Each structure stands twice: as structure tokens, then as C-alpha cells.
Amino acid sequence: MTPAAAGDLRRYNAATAHLEPPFAIVDLAAMAANAASMTRRAAGKPIRLASKSVRCRAVISQVLAMDGFRGIMAYTLPEALWLAGTGADGDILVAYPTADAGALGRLAGDPAAAAVITVMVDCAEHLDMIEKVIADTAAAGPVRVCIDIDTSYIAARGRLRVGARRSPVRTPADAAALATDIVSRPGLRLAGLMAYEGQIAGVGDNPAGRPLYGRVIRYMQRRSGAELAIRRAAIVAAVRAVAPLEFVNGGGTGSVEKTTAEAAVTEIGAGSGLYQPGLFDSYRGFTGRPAALFALPVVRRPGPGVVTALGGGYLASGAANATRLPGPFLPAGLRLDKDEGAGEVQTPLLGPAADGLRIGDRVWLRHAKAGELCERFAQLHLIEGDVITATVPTYRGEGQTFA
Numbered sequence: 001m002t003p004a005a006a007g008d009l010r011r012y013n014a015a016t017a018h019l020e021p022p023f024a025i026v027d028l029a030a031m032a033a034n035a036a037s038m039t040r041r042a043a044g045k046p047i048r049l050a051s052k053s054v055r056c057r058a059v060i061s062q063v064l065a066m067d068g069f070r071g072i073m074a075y076t077l078p079e080a081l082w083l084a085g086t087g088a089d090g091d092i093l094v095a096y097p098t099a100d101a102g103a104l105g106r107l108a109g110d111p112a113a114a115a116v117i118t119v120m121v122d123c124a125e126h127l128d129m130i131e132k133v134i135a136d137t138a139a140a141g142p143v144r145v146c147i148d149i150d151t152s153y154i155a156a157r158g159r160l161r162v163g164a165r166r167s168p169v170r171t172p173a174d175a176a177a178l179a180t181d182i183v184s185r186p187g188l189r190l191a192g193l194m195a196y197e198g199q200i201a202g203v204g205d206n207p208a209g210r211p212l213y214g215r216v217i218r219y220m221q222r223r224s225g226a227e228l229a230i231r232r233a234a235i236v237a238a239v240r241a242v243a244p245l246e247f248v249n250g251g252g253t254g255s256v257e258k259t260t261a262e263a264a265v266t267e268i269g270a271g272s273g274l275y276q277p278g279l280f281d282s283y284r285g286f287t288g289r290p291a292a293l294f295a296l297p298v299v300r301r302p303g304p305g306v307v308t309a310l311g312g313g314y315l316a317s318g319a320a321n322a323t324r325l326p327g328p329f330l331p332a333g334l335r336l337d338k339d340e341g342a343g344e345v346q347t348p349l350l351g352p353a354a355d356g357l358r359i360g361d362r363v364w365l366r367h368a369k370a371g372e373l374c375e376r377f378a379q380l381h382l383i384e385g386d387v388i389t390a391t392v393p394t395y396r397g398e399g400q401t402f403a
């Protein structure tokens with residue numbers, strides 16, 4: 001274990017000695033360093049905070065108080081309404097479309113919420129649904145909408161497609177047509193455009209132990225980035241010819257410095273880099289400090305070189321494979337058992353460090369993704385140095401589960 005890792009382990013254990021694991025912490029100094037690195041990479045453009053990657057209102061407000069962060073990128077409309085109703089700072093972009101007519105009705109009927117919340121659309125059906133809700137809502141105000149753009153990379157005449165299956169809006173003509181449709185409907189206001197390149201922002205270009213695969217990823221990302229920069233600029237120009245745009249959102253934690261370099265983009269959407277979960281360790285462009293951790297108690301010692309901890313099976317979403325598992329972090333020198341992974345109730349941890357652990361000791365792990373950790377814990381203990389300075393509820397702790 002490096003001296004720095006040993007120091008962190010001592011600090012975390014000292015700060016939380018009175019707590020019974022499992023529990024989760026955020027190291028505020030590590031998170032502040034990560035935030036500063038993200039805003040440096042954004043080079044002057046604001047970062048809209050992806051709330052799904054944080055899932056804790058107290059942390060969201062701390063981050064929004066930092067220079068370089070502005071506005072929230074929410075993941076559902078009920079979440080956005082809840083955040084707006086509880087005094088969140090700045091405007092809120094709901095980054096994924098909604099089919100929740102009840103929530104749309106609450107939005108349309110609440111002028112204060114409708115002034116700060118923007119919903120995502122990518123087809124006439126979305127517009128029809130919003131219009132219908134407006135027609136059914138007494139004293140409904142205009143609803144702000146944002147057009148979502150497909151950023152996926154398509155090559156070999158369509159035989160190769162890399163990227164998320166999200167919006168059907170792909171070309172400048174598609175986007176201009178949807179913008180024209182929006183401005184023709186009096187109940188809607190076109191506020192912005194979003195184009196999230198997940199195949200660049202969310203795919204590490206330096207996967208551990210897989211150098212050849214890393215080269216393939218970097219090649220794909222170079223091609224995709226070049227194609228998207230041209231297409232995104234043309235789309236923005238085509239839509240601006242129809243109506244003014246308040247913002248053009250793009251990027252994510254893994255692409256901040258690349259996305260911000262495009263003149264057509266006015267802001268970055270990102271959040272995972274704050275907690276720096278396991279999946280974000282494999283990028284060449286930046287290194288973050290693990291800031292969100294969870295502690296498990298050692299409850300068994302099955303034999304030499306292995307201890308068993310309580311709980312731990314907190315898997316991340318996405319295509320199911322080993323990258324979605326949590327990773328043992330401290331003490332260094334522990335790994336998951338390939339056959340058992342992280343268990344529903346028990347997680348064996350193998351390696352030389354196991355022999356230094358006793359029943360009742362704690363081990364520290366990292367989630368593969370950022371905000372999903374908060375679906376497992378009602379609270380986050382915020383740590384500064386070797387003390388807990390605050391214990392704050394996660395979304396789950398406030399009884400809120402959105403997706």
C-alpha cells in the first residue's frame with residue numbers, strides 16, 4: 001500500500017470509528033479536487049451538473065456553489081419538479097424524454113417550475129403529448145423544450161454503429177424540421193439543444209490490461225469525435241436559423257476537454273467525475289481521486305488469504321460484465337473472487353491484505369458508477385480530514401427513487 005493510501009485508510013477509519021458498516025462516505029477534499037479538475041478541463045465553459053451521478057441534494061448544492069458549475073441536468077421530470085420545489089439553484093434540464101402526463105401537467109400548471117425546467121424532446125409525438133397536457137391543464141404556461149440529437153458514430157455504410165440508441169434526430173435537416181415544428185406550437189418554447197456523445201464521454205480510452213482494445217477505442221473515438229464536431233456545428237447552425245438557442249449541451253466526464261473545444265457547444269453536462277467511480281479510472285485525459293466509497297464489515301475468515309465481508313453486491317447498470325462490479329479499494333491488496341463476484345449478502349475478498357484483517361475490521365470499496373451508490377444508502381457521511389463534518393440524506397434517504 002502506498003503511504004498516501006495508508007494515510008487515507010487511517011483517516012477514513014478514524015472518522016467513522018463510531019459507525020457500524022455498511023455505510024457510505026464522500027471525501028470532500030477529493031471531490032473538490034475532482035471538481036477543480038473538471039472545470040479546468042472545461043476551459044471556461046460551464047458544467048451542468050448531472051444529478052443522476054450525485055443523487056444527493058446537499059452534494060448538488062455544494063457543487064453548484066463552486067465556480068464553473070451552472071444548472072442541473074436531471075434524469076426524470078418528477079425529480080426536476082422535486083428539485084425545483086425544494087429550492088435547487090439554477091435551471092434544470094431533464095436530459096431524457098418523459099411520457100409522464102401527470103408530471104407534465106404539474107410542470108405546465110406551475111409557472112415557477114415551468115420557468116426553470118426544460119424537458120427533452122426528439123419527435124413530434126413528444127410535442128403532441130406536451131401540447132395535449134397543456135390543453136388539459138388550467139392556466140398552463142409555455143413548456144420549455146430541448147432537442148436531443150443522435151451522436152452515434154455510423155460507418156461502413158451503416159454496418160458499424162457505435163453509440164447509444166437515443167434520439168432519431170441525426171441531421172441538420174432533421175433538427176431544423178423538429179425546431180420548426182416546436183416554434184409553430186404556441187405552448188412550447190425551444191430553449192436548447194443537447195448532443196451527448198456517450199461513446200466518447202463514457203467509454204474509457206485506456207482500459208486496464210487491454211492495450212489493443214484501448215487502441216481500437218481511441219481510433220473509434222477520434223473518428224467519431226471528428227464526424228460529430230462537423231455535424232454538431234451544422235445542426236446548431238440549422239436550428240439557430242429557425243430560432244435562438246439559450247444553450248447547446250454536450251459531453252460528459254470523459255470528454256470535457258474535447259467537447260468544450262467545439263465552438264458550437266456552450267456548456268458541458270457532467271457529474272461522475274466528482275465521485276470518480278471505478279469505470280472512470282481508464283481515461284488517458286484525466287485522473288480523479290476516488291471520492292465516494294462504501295465500508296463493509298469483515299464478518300468471516302474462511303481461511304488464509306481470504307476474508308468475507310457483509311453485503312457488497314452493489315452492481316452498476318449497463319451491459320452486464322465484470323466492469324459493473326464494485327472494486328475493493330482499501331486496504332490495498334484485495335480482489336473479488338471471480339466465481340462469487342460481489343454477493344447479495346456476503347462478499348469474499350481475496351489477496352495478501354486479507355490476512356491482516358480481523359472480524360469486525362472494515363474494508364472500503366468503490367462502486368463502478370457514480371450516483372447509483374446512493375440507491376444503496378440512505379445517507380452519505382461527508383469527511384474532511386479525519387472527521388465527519390456532515391451526514392446528509394441521499395435521494396433514497398429522502399424517500400425519492402426516480403429511475
Ligand SMILES: Cc1ncc(COP(=O)(O)O)c(C=O)c1O
Nearest residue numbers: 050053196252253269270271272
Ligand atoms: C445526456 C447526458 N449528458 C451527460 C452525461 C455525462 O454524465 P457523467 O459525467 O456523470 O458521466 C450523461 C451520462 O449518461 C448523459 O446521459
